[in-house]
Amino acid sequence: MDTSDFVKGVDFSSSKSKDRIHPNTFAATTGHLNWIKKYCSVSSRYKAQLAIDMTYKVGPFYTTCLSLAHPVFVHKDDHLKHPSLFVGMMTTTSRTSSDYQYLSNQLRKHGVNSLIYGTDGEYALEMGFEATFPIEKGKNIHLRCFNHLKEDLEVELKNAKVSNSKQIVKDILGYEIGSIRFNGLVDSHEKDYYKQYNEISHSWTPDFKDYLQSKGFRVRPLMETFIKCMGREVRVNAGLGNPPNKYENQRAESMNSVLKESIGGKFTDQASVHDLVYRKVVLPQERELIKAIYSHGEYRIAKSFKNYEIHPSVWKSMTPEQRQIHVNKIIMPSNISDEEAIFVKLSKEPEELADLLTNIPVYLTMEIWESAEKILSHGKITDVDKESYCVVYKKEAFMVTIKADQFACSCKLFDKMKLCGHVLAAADGKSLLEELLKKRKYSPVLAINRNTSPSAGEKRVKTTKKVHRMWLNNGLPIQHEVHLPTEINLNIRRPFQMNEIFHNDEPFCIEYLNNITKEVNCASCSCLLSKRLFPHTILHSVIMKDMFIQVSRRMAKQFGNQL
Known part of the structure; x- marks a missing residue:
C-alpha cells in the first residue's frame, strides 16, 4: 500500500540499542497537519487541543499518538460532543526527552508555528515539547490533565x-x-x-x-x-469555554486503545505498523467524516459549519470530482496553503514593545501582529499621498492614514480596538511602528466589547430552537461558576451570549439611577438609558440571578409610586 502521504519523517540517528540502529518515525497525512495548524493554534477562531499520550508498546518499540476533538464534527446522538480523531503518531525504541523533541520538531518542520497541546505530566514528554513550543511568550499553550x-x-x-x-x-x-x-x-x-x-x-x-x-x-x-x-x-x-472546563487527557488514551486494538502487538518492524494504522484507522476515519457531510454514519456537521453539509440527494447527483473538491474543503482546509505562509516579519516583535502593549490582551496582540505580517508577505501597500495609504489583502482594500499626531484605518477592527494589522503594516514600511504605538489611545470598554453582538441591547425574540455552545471536550459543559469575587481580567475573551442581566454569565455591577437627571447612552450598546428605568440595582452578582424575578416584583410594588 502506498503510504507516502502518511509517513512524513524517518530519523536513523535518534536511537541506538544493542549495537543496532532503530529509527524514530513520524507519520501524519497532510490533512492531519492542516487540522493541527488550523485548529490547535492560539490565534484560531475555533480551537481544539492537541492531545499527546505517552506511550504504549507495539512489539520492540513504543508508539505515541496525537489526537484532537475536531470542531467541525459532532456525534450524531450528542451534538455537544466532538469526536476524537487520530492526527499523527511517532514510533521510537526509547522514551527520552530527545524522542519527544524529535516529534515536536517534526510538527514545527511541517508548518506548525503555534500550538495548543495537552499532556498528562510525563517529564520526558513535557521537556521535549516545551523545548520546541515554549509557553513563556504566550505563543503556545501547554495544558496539564x-x-x-x-x-x-x-x-x-x-x-x-x-x-x-x-x-x-x-x-x-x-x-x-x-x-x-x-x-x-x-x-x-x-x-x-x-x-x-x-x-x-x-x-x-x-x-x-x-x-x-x-x-x-x-x-x-x-x-x-x-x-x-x-x-x-x-x-x-x-x-475550553468561558467559564472554562477542565482539561482531561483521556481522549489521547482512548485513541491509543483504538490503535492497540486495531494493530495488535506482534510486529518486528515499524513499516508494518504504519501500514496497518493507515488501513485500519486513517482510512476508516476519513470515510466516516465524508459520510457526515451528507448526514450518514456516526458523525454530523457541527452547527457552526452547516454550510459544509449537503443533502443526500444532492450528494448522489454530484460527480466524483465535485465530491472531492467539497471534501477537500474540510479534509484539506484551503486557508492553510503555502500562500498563507509568513515570509516577511515586522521590524519589532511584541516582546520588544511590551511596555507599549500592556493594555492589550495577549491573544489580540498576536492576532494583529500575525495579520500585519501576512499583509506584508502577500498583500500590497500603495502610497496615495504623503499621509494616506491603500492596503490591499485578500481582495479587500482599506485606507490607512498616518499623520504626525494621529493614525486611522477604515476597517471594523480599528473602530473597535483603535489598532489593526493594516495600520501596523503601513507604519512598519515607514519605520514608524514604535512611534505609532506610543501615540495610540486605548479604551478598556472597546476591548471588553470587541466580541459583543451587533444586536446587543435589542429585545430578544423567543425561539423554540435550543441554543448550544460549542465545546471542544467530551465533559458536561460548565454553565456557571462558584468563586470568590475578583476583578474582570481583560486578557480573557468574554463573548456576551445573553443580553438580559439575569441570563448573562459575565460579572457586572449596576448602580441606582436615582441621581441621573438626563438621558444617557450605554457605553456598550449605545442603548438610550432613561431616568425612569426599572430599578435593577438589587442585583449585584450573577449568583443571585435566580432570585431576580421574585425580587423585581417586590421592588416594583415598593418603588412603583416613586417612579
Missing part, C-alpha cells in the same frame, strides 16, 4: 497520612456538580493566586507545601503548573 494531577496529589497526601486529603484536592483543583463548577486554586486570577494560596494552605503540612513548591522530576514546580498550565485564563484562551 486535571485527572492525572489529581491522582498524583492523592498519592502524595495518602503517603503523608493526611486526614482531610479529599478537601485539600478540592481546594486546589476545584470540582464539578453537574454543569456547575466550584472553583479551586487553579481558577484564581494570576494577581490573586498567591493570596488565595495563603488562605487555603494555612493548615497544610510543611512536607506537602514543599512538595508543591519543589521542582523534583518536573519541568516546573506544581505551584507554577497550577497557574501556567491549568489556570482559568489559560483554559479560556485554549478554547
